[in-house]
Amino acid sequence: MTRIALIVACLLVPAAAGAQQAPPPHDSLRGAVRTVDPRARTVAVTTGVGMALRVVQLRVPTELRVSAGGAALPLTALQPGDIVRVSFGWRPAGLVAYTIERVGRMTDGAGRSP
Amino acid sequence: MKPAALTWAVGLALAAVGACRRPQPGDPLPGLSAAQRDRFTQGRAVFDSTFTPATGLGPLFNADGCKECHETPVSGGTGDEVERHATAFHPGGPGRPCDELAAEGGPVFQKRVTPALHAALNIDSEPVSPHATAIAARTTPVILGFGLLDAVPDSVILSYADPDDRNGDGISGRPNRFFDGRLGRFGRKALVPTLREFNEGALSAEMGITSPAVPNEETVGGRPLPAGTDPAPDPELSQEATDQLDAFVRLLAPPAAQQLTSEARRGREAFARVGCPGCHVPALRTGDSPIAALRHREVAAYTDLLLHDMGPQLADICLGLATPSEFRTEPLMGVRLKSEFLHDARAKTLEQAIELHAGEAAGPRDRFLGLPAGDRAALVAFLKTL
Numbered sequence: 001m002t003r004i005a006l007i008v009a010c011l012l013v014p015a016a017a018g019a020q021q022a023p024p025p026h027d028s029l030r031g032a033v034r035t036v037d038p039r040a041r042t043v044a045v046t047t048g049v050g051m052a053l054r055v056v057q058l059r060v061p062t063e064l065r066v067s068a069g070g071a072a073l074p075l076t077a078l079q080p081g082d083i084v085r086v087s088f089g090w091r092p093a094g095l096v097a098y099t100i101e102r103v104g105r106m107t108d109g110a111g112r113s114p
Numbered sequence: 115m116k117p118a119a120l121t122w123a124v125g126l127a128l129a130a131v132g133a134c135r136r137p138q139p140g141d142p143l144p145g146l147s148a149a150q151r152d153r154f155t156q157g158r159a160v161f162d163s164t165f166t167p168a169t170g171l172g173p174l175f176n177a178d179g180c181k182e183c184h185e186t187p188v189s190g191g192t193g194d195e196v197e198r199h200a201t202a203f204h205p206g207g208p209g210r211p212c213d214e215l216a217a218e219g220g221p222v223f224q225k226r227v228t229p230a231l232h233a234a235l236n237i238d239s240e241p242v243s244p245h246a247t248a249i250a251a252r253t254t255p256v257i258l259g260f261g262l263l264d265a266v267p268d269s270v271i272l273s274y275a276d277p278d279d280r281n282g283d284g285i286s287g288r289p290n291r292f293f294d295g296r297l298g299r300f301g302r303k304a305l306v307p308t309l310r311e312f313n314e315g316a317l318s319a320e321m322g323i324t325s326p327a328v329p330n331e332e333t334v335g336g337r338p339l340p341a342g343t344d345p346a347p348d349p350e351l352s353q354e355a356t357d358q359l360d361a362f363v364r365l366l367a368p369p370a371a372q373q374l375t376s377e378a379r380r381g382r383e384a385f386a387r388v389g390c391p392g393c394h395v396p397a398l399r400t401g402d403s404p405i406a407a408l409r410h411r412e413v414a415a416y417t418d419l420l421l422h423d424m425g426p427q428l429a430d431i432c433l434g435l436a437t438p439s440e441f442r443t444e445p446l447m448g449v450r451l452k453s454e455f456l457h458d459a460r461a462k463t464l465e466q467a468i469e470l471h472a473g474e475a476a477g478p479r480d481r482f483l484g485l486p487a488g489d490r491a492a493l494v495a496f497l498k499t500l
Contacts, residue, residue, distance in 0.1 A: 034213075044217070046214065048293070049314050049328050050319070051315045051316065106435060109289070109296070109297065
């Protein structure tokens with residue numbers, strides 16, 4: 001539930017963080033893949049709190065592999081409706097994924113605790 | 115009897131009457147500690163607050179406080195406001211069939227704006243996305259007793275699911291799920307997993323009030339707010355106030371069912387005979403809870419909290435896994451407090467509401483319509499005791 005708060009914190013902090021040469025702020029979220037663009041290497045994830053829904057747009061570095069059950073998958077393996085756990089950080093061009101783990105499908109659920 | 119003894123006797127008698135008194139709409143759950151009752155009272159003050167742009171209202175909003183909608187007959191009840199929700203449904207497409215328009219400010223498209231936003235954009239409401247395939251009207255639910263619904267374990271809800279209708283009764287409830295995979299239960303399409311999120315999401319989507327859980331404002335169709343239109347610093351409601359609000363809603367007692375007349379007793383039998391409990395499960399049992407008043411209790415909710423296909427006439431928006439024609443079984447607890455029925459108030463009487471049931475509910479509806487007039491009236495009389 002604090003995910004949106006932390007994402008916004010990520011958006012607000014970079015200037016101060018840059019001034020102190022600290023590592024870029026990072027956070028994680030869990031949500032459903034909305035869109036995947038393997039060519040542009042972007043993933044959009046739907047998340048939110050109650051009926052206040054948000055889409056988080058992430059860039060995916062070329063070297064990043066999606067993990068699922070310990071296996072590494074190409075970005076093309078991700079489908080809309082996949083439930084993913086993502087860690088990410090802020091870069092000048094936007095949010096960048098550090099890790100993407102596929103943990104289930106919305107149709108099947110993935111347990112009560114995110 | 116000596117005066118002191120008399121005082122004690124009267125005091126005990128009054129206490130006994132108080133303990134046996136049925137909770138009235140708006141009362142807290144029985145059995146709360148003094149600290150919990152205090153929290154409830156503090157939360158009611160937040161719930162009853164009227165927000166202004168200076169205290170965080172908007173810039174997009176549907177109401178200036180919880181109580182503006184949840185007002186009849188008490189805080190936590192229903193109201194006459196009708197909201198506008200919109201989504202896009204594309205079955206058979208490459209993506210998820212349902213697009214909640216989350217990237218475009220949806221699915222709640224607020225009907226009001228603050229003067230500052232009006233001045234900046236010359237709009238009176240949030241424009242509905244051109245990508246929407248359906249716009250739905252949504253009335254205010256009675257939220258009395260929702261703390262008990264929150265305390266029902268997922269396993270209890272899932273035990274009623276029968277997505278492939280293996281028992282052949284024509285009813286095939288299935289769960290909705292939030293975007294992280296958790297089971298949904300709140301909202302007309304059962305998208306929202308917990309009461310806490312239902313409350314925090316409503317602060318943002320209904321009033322434009324940011325909180326620690328949702329500290330960023332709604333967008334206008336996905337576009338950021340113009341500078342200067344949101345004067346209050348975020349979060350506009352503190353964690354403490356959010357917690358108090360949550361406690362109030364969580365600890366609201368469900369309306370106690372009224373005494374059954376002989377007609378209502380006949381109606382209860384008819385309710386069972388025509389098959390209404392196939393979806394409107396009379397009672398759910400809560401599980402463990404840190405709050406004793408919510409722990410291992412039976413709640414006469416008359417719902418299974420699952421999605422059911424209600425037929426094409428009622429269909430409107432999709433949400434999560436719910437298709438346009440699927441709706442969560444509406445809890446009937448507190449239905450006597452309402453004067454309009456169904457998710458969009460299209461039914462003006464309970465009898466009309468039943469007649470509008472279709473899809474999985476077609477069988478019970480037809481059996482209801484086949485009852486003698488006296489039995490139909492008795493069934494409605496029973497519903498008016500809930």
